[in-house]
Amino acid sequence: MRNVAKLCGFFLSALFAFFSFGAFAADAALERAPDTMQARVMGCAACHGAHGEGTDNDYFPRLSGKPAGYLYNQLLAFRDGRRKYPPMNYLLAYLPDAYLKQIADYFASERPPFAPPAPVRVDAKTLDLGKTLVTKGDASRKVPACVSCHGASMTGMEPAIPGLLGLHADYISAQLGAWRYGTRSTVAPDCMGQVAKLLNDRDITAIAAYLASLPAPSDPVPVAAGSFKMPLACGSVHN
Numbered sequence: 001m002r003n004v005a006k007l008c009g010f011f012l013s014a015l016f017a018f019f020s021f022g023a024f025a026a027d028a029a030l031e032r033a034p035d036t037m038q039a040r041v042m043g044c045a046a047c048h049g050a051h052g053e054g055t056d057n058d059y060f061p062r063l064s065g066k067p068a069g070y071l072y073n074q075l076l077a078f079r080d081g082r083r084k085y086p087p088m089n090y091l092l093a094y095l096p097d098a099y100l101k102q103i104a105d106y107f108a109s110e111r112p113p114f115a116p117p118a119p120v121r122v123d124a125k126t127l128d129l130g131k132t133l134v135t136k137g138d139a140s141r142k143v144p145a146c147v148s149c150h151g152a153s154m155t156g157m158e159p160a161i162p163g164l165l166g167l168h169a170d171y172i173s174a175q176l177g178a179w180r181y182g183t184r185s186t187v188a189p190d191c192m193g194q195v196a197k198l199l200n201d202r203d204i205t206a207i208a209a210y211l212a213s214l215p216a217p218s219d220p221v222p223v224a225a226g227s228f229k230m231p232l233a234c235g236s237v238h239n
């Protein structure tokens with residue numbers, strides 16, 4: 001029941017944001033507003049926060065501070081249909097690459113504070129499994145440690161690997177699920193798709209709960225490109 005209510009709330013807020021963006025776009029056209037970055041990202045704020053800091057909604061991600069190349073890849077993926085979420089697909093349809101690149105650069109350079117982590121909803125054993133998979137992986141099942149690509153402090157690596165902190169548990173598990181079921185994909189070889197397909201439901205619950213329980217990183221900046229060698233090739237990462 002709680003989930004149904006939550007989902008309804010989610011769709012209603014998505015619809016609301018979506019239509020208010022439409023109204024904003026129409027007004028802006030009538031008034032011939034200048035094409036400032038502030039105007040471009042106004043339609044994003046309802047779901048991602050004014051500075052991309054994220055909102056209380058469990059499925060709306062924080063954008064700020066993620067590597068610009070990563071954000072740009074996501075905007076292209078939504079525009080071109082490799083990643084599916086209708087309001088985003090619709091908002092970005094037909095926007096030119098250069099325009100999306102500027103939006104990506106804008107959110108990458110924003111550094112709003114992180115919200116405190118939400119209370120943990122799983123037992124200690126599950127949290128422990130999450131920690132093991134994230135920090136060590138599971139060699140017996142060929143699951144690489146998440147930190148081997150996302151960085152020891154999990155703040156990501158330039159130019160295109162995102163950090164994993166400051167995200168809601170439900171968002172993280174939805175993304176890993178989307179890779180498993182093929183509604184999220186990226187340029188081949190899609191390393192995250194390969195990793196996600198090695199995980200079962202219990203692993204995903206554990207990983208999402210563990211990551212969401214961690215405090216904000218003291219230095220949120222992604223590490224420099226090529227700081228470490230990744231265990232698998234990722235087509236979306238051009239060093």
Ligand code: HEC
Pocket residue numbers: 013014015017018021040041043044045046047048059060061062063066071074075083084085087088091103162174184
């Ligand atoms: C109706 C709410 C809504 C609006 C409006 C919206 N987004 Fe999103 N956005 C989402 C959701 C939900 C996701 C995650 C979708 C998924 O599950 O893959 C997302 C994902 C993203 C991502 C990928 C983040 C990541 O870490 O992978 C980027 C980048 C992004 N949005 C940018 C924007 C920009 C730029 C705008 C404005 C032009 C915008 N969004 C407007 C809801 C919205």
Ligand code: HEC
Pocket residue numbers: 061070073074133134144145146147148149150160161162163164172175176185186191192195207230231232233234236237
């Ligand atoms: C071989 C390198 C590699 C490994 C190992 C890896 N990742 Fe990733 N991960 C990536 C790349 C590259 C992306 C960006 C994919 C894209 O552009 O869509 C990514 C993206 C993600 C995202 C999306 C973040 C967002 O904001 O939407 C999540 C969540 C994630 N990884 C979780 C994990 C977890 C959990 C593990 C460990 C089980 C893991 N990753 C292991 C390379 C890796």
